[in-house]
Amino acid sequence: MKMTSVQQLAKMIDHSILHPTMTDYDLERECAVAARYNVASVCVKPYAVKQARQLLKNTEVAVGCVIGFPAGNSAIEVKAFEAETACKDGAVEIDMVINIGKALQGDWKYIELEIGTVVKVCHKNGAIVKVIFETDYIENKLDIKKLCEICTEVGADYVKTSSGFGFVKGADGRYSYMGATIENLKLMRDSSGPNVKIKAAGGVRTLDALLAVREAGCTRCGATATVAILEEAKKRFGE
Numbered sequence: 001m002k003m004t005s006v007q008q009l010a011k012m013i014d015h016s017i018l019h020p021t022m023t024d025y026d027l028e029r030e031c032a033v034a035a036r037y038n039v040a041s042v043c044v045k046p047y048a049v050k051q052a053r054q055l056l057k058n059t060e061v062a063v064g065c066v067i068g069f070p071a072g073n074s075a076i077e078v079k080a081f082e083a084e085t086a087c088k089d090g091a092v093e094i095d096m097v098i099n100i101g102k103a104l105q106g107d108w109k110y111i112e113l114e115i116g117t118v119v120k121v122c123h124k125n126g127a128i129v130k131v132i133f134e135t136d137y138i139e140n141k142l143d144i145k146k147l148c149e150i151c152t153e154v155g156a157d158y159v160k161t162s163s164g165f166g167f168v169k170g171a172d173g174r175y176s177y178m179g180a181t182i183e184n185l186k187l188m189r190d191s192s193g194p195n196v197k198i199k200a201a202g203g204v205r206t207l208d209a210l211l212a213v214r215e216a217g218c219t220r221c222g223a224t225a226t227v228a229i230l231e232e233a234k235k236r237f238g239e
Helices: 006-010 024-037 046-055 076-089 100-104 108-124 141-154 182-191 207-215 226-237
Strands: 013-017 041-044 062-067 093-097 128-132 158-160 197-200 220-223
Touching: 006 207, 006 226, 013 024, 013 226, 024 041, 024 046, 024 226, 041 046, 041 093, 046 062, 046 076, 062 076, 076 093, 076 108, 093 108, 100 108, 100 141, 108 128, 108 141, 141 158, 141 182, 158 220, 182 197, 182 207, 207 220, 207 226
Parallel strands: 013 041, 013 220, 041 062, 062 093, 093 128, 128 158, 158 197, 197 220
Antiparallel strands: none
């Protein structure tokens, strides 16, 4: 069994500050949360990178930014420009959403060019890249496997399950999502090369859920329930 400390768990967490209704005041509050718990990073909207960088300048918390978020529909050139802008503004981690429709139709040349282009831009600027598949939409396991193989080939740093906003409309007209599942995380770990890490996102809201995705092979996890998770960790594992 893996040894566990609160700080080890904190350094798995990318604290998400992404809801469209969040204001600059929310950004300040949530960056303070990230600093207090010394998480791995914050994940912010593109316009917020400069401000987050300033708020966290005296901490060990990295600033990350989403690209093509949340639906992945921007042109490749736009994603590349958005990624480069985020890097110049101070982001050192980039979470990009793939073109979901192109993946669903099996246009793997497009997907390889898209991911490879963003990876090249980010690596040139000293940033790592996490590639969001949106597994609530990409349900075919062979497609997930293929995406992992492409990410390995083009040198992506992480493969990631979800944006947290990939809502699927049900028969009753309501929208919901599953987010990270253990089955998909294990598949992604098994299908990716040794240099590609795994990030869970979507639906990880408890300490037990965080421990479960770690056991499945994740080294990062997107979370909004950071305080609840780490306060429970303190109770269970001690300060």
